[in-house]
Amino acid sequence: MGHIVGVNAREILDSRGNPTVEAEVWLDSGLMARAAVPSGASTGKHEAVELRDGDGRYGGKGVRRAVVNVKEKIAPEIIGIDPGEQALIDNIMIELDGTPNKSNLGANAILAVSMAVARLAAMERELPLWRYIGGLGPFLLPTPMMNVINGGAHADNNLDVQEFMIVPHGAESFGEALRMGTEVYHSLKKLLKNKGKNTSVGDEGGFAPDLAGAEEALEVLVEAIAGCGYKPGEDISLALDVAASELYDDGLYRFKGEGKDYNPEQLVEYYLKLCRNYPFVVSIEDGMAEDDFEGWKMLTQALGGEIQLVGDDIFVTNPKRLAVGIEEGMANAVLVKLNQIGTLTETLEVIDMAVRNSYSAIISHRSGETDDPFISDLSVSVGVGQIKTGAPARVDRVAKYNQLLRIAEDLGDLALFAGLKTFRGRKAER
Numbered sequence: 001m002g003h004i005v006g007v008n009a010r011e012i013l014d015s016r017g018n019p020t021v022e023a024e025v026w027l028d029s030g031l032m033a034r035a036a037v038p039s040g041a042s043t044g045k046h047e048a049v050e051l052r053d054g055d056g057r058y059g060g061k062g063v064r065r066a067v068v069n070v071k072e073k074i075a076p077e078i079i080g081i082d083p084g085e086q087a088l089i090d091n092i093m094i095e096l097d098g099t100p101n102k103s104n105l106g107a108n109a110i111l112a113v114s115m116a117v118a119r120l121a122a123m124e125r126e127l128p129l130w131r132y133i134g135g136l137g138p139f140l141l142p143t144p145m146m147n148v149i150n151g152g153a154h155a156d157n158n159l160d161v162q163e164f165m166i167v168p169h170g171a172e173s174f175g176e177a178l179r180m181g182t183e184v185y186h187s188l189k190k191l192l193k194n195k196g197k198n199t200s201v202g203d204e205g206g207f208a209p210d211l212a213g214a215e216e217a218l219e220v221l222v223e224a225i226a227g228c229g230y231k232p233g234e235d236i237s238l239a240l241d242v243a244a245s246e247l248y249d250d251g252l253y254r255f256k257g258e259g260k261d262y263n264p265e266q267l268v269e270y271y272l273k274l275c276r277n278y279p280f281v282v283s284i285e286d287g288m289a290e291d292d293f294e295g296w297k298m299l300t301q302a303l304g305g306e307i308q309l310v311g312d313d314i315f316v317t318n319p320k321r322l323a324v325g326i327e328e329g330m331a332n333a334v335l336v337k338l339n340q341i342g343t344l345t346e347t348l349e350v351i352d353m354a355v356r357n358s359y360s361a362i363i364s365h366r367s368g369e370t371d372d373p374f375i376s377d378l379s380v381s382v383g384v385g386q387i388k389t390g391a392p393a394r395v396d397r398v399a400k401y402n403q404l405l406r407i408a409e410d411l412g413d414l415a416l417f418a419g420l421k422t423f424r425g426r427k428a429e430r
């Protein structure tokens with residue numbers, strides 16, 4: 001096998017027009033692989049550190065220091081190594097950084113290299129990335145969670161809940177699921193227009209209208225689904241990302257748009273009522289704030305047997321935090337974002353831990369994305385059966401869906417589609 005002879009990095013722009021890191025890794029044979037890291041807006045405070053320059057350039061959002069770290073600090077340490085040694089290379093970078101949250105080199109610097117190394121190893125072996133990462137398989141095309149109404153930190157409207165997603169699980173194949181979801185997206189646009197609502201979009205390509213609150217958003221979604229001839233709950237279900245850390249303030253969850261404050265008990269009641277009124281909700285992400293462990297336990301006891309409860313900010317794709325969640329009975333699923341932890345090796349570790357403890361895992365994009373479809377390959381390779389990557393519009397999101405279409409075609413008759421099977425909770429078992 002060959003060895004790495006060069007590592008390069010540069011600043012590129014993400015879908016919000018902010019700089020992010022792209023890395024390139026070169027093999028002695030002349031092969032080159034490239035990868036770009038995404039960036040969040042509603043970031044958890046326990047995430048690995050995204051190194052930003054803060055020097056006024058790009059409004060202080062530049063990543064020149066991270067780029068220099070790749071070129072000057074990481075490159076000399078990994079040149080000469082076989083890119084197939086993913087764990088070795090990731091560990092070299094972790095040790096070189098020397099901090100628990102990658103604040104020295106930057107998780108953005110480390111992850112760009114980690115992803116490019118995996119891609120280079122796959123190219124050298126003439127394998128698609130999904131097969132290289134997944135090995136023997138089994139490979140599973142994920143059910144998409146498509147964020148079609150944006151609120152919270154991702155839009156300028158009055159919705160407190162950050163994401164309203166449609167989950168087209170009743171399809172026979174990934175391609176059919178994507179088509180179903182896309183039909184609903186278009187029908188939702190017409191519906192909003194007819195209601196005199198704004199159809200401009202938020203960061204993840206979903207519409208960002210002003211609505212009375214979560215109930216009205218769910219109502220409109222049910223109408224859009226039914227309007228396309230699909231049965232809510234049977235063909236297409238609904239999912240939320242509340243991103244409650246963003247709403248949490250001094251012991252209370254402040255739903256400013258809805259004009260209500262809830263303590264954790266009242267918030268659990270609110271979710272119970274929402275799920276009673278909208279039995280098509282199969283998944284709620286970040287229903288409680290990142291450090292509100294008591295709230296999380298309460299929520300999990302109340303709803304964990306019914307629906308999928310996804311931990312994003314609480315777990316931040318970190319094996320140590322997920323272990324606490326499993327131990328204490330918080331959530332029943334983990335959102336997986338490579339840049340929350342900063343290496344592919346640690347990301348795979350979290351997924352493995354989730355699966356071995358009956359937690360579902362959802363591979364996820366960030367609200368600031370690039371055209372790099374790495375997460376599509378990752379989602380198929382680990383076979384966890386769910387991906388969250390925004391609306392079926394805007395190239396930054398569509399790049400992921402289109403890559404999944406290519407992978408499905410590659411797998412041919414072996415392209416199993418997850419459907420509802422990988423969702424936890426009683427509803428999913430129906």
Ligand SMILES: O=C(O)[C@@H](CO)OP(=O)(O)O
Nearest residue numbers: 040041042043365366367
């Ligand atoms: O909260 C989330 O799940 C993500 C992605 O949808 O948003 P952000 O990247 O802004 O953290």
Ligand SMILES: [Mg+2]
Nearest residue numbers: 241285286312
């Ligand atoms: Mg989230």
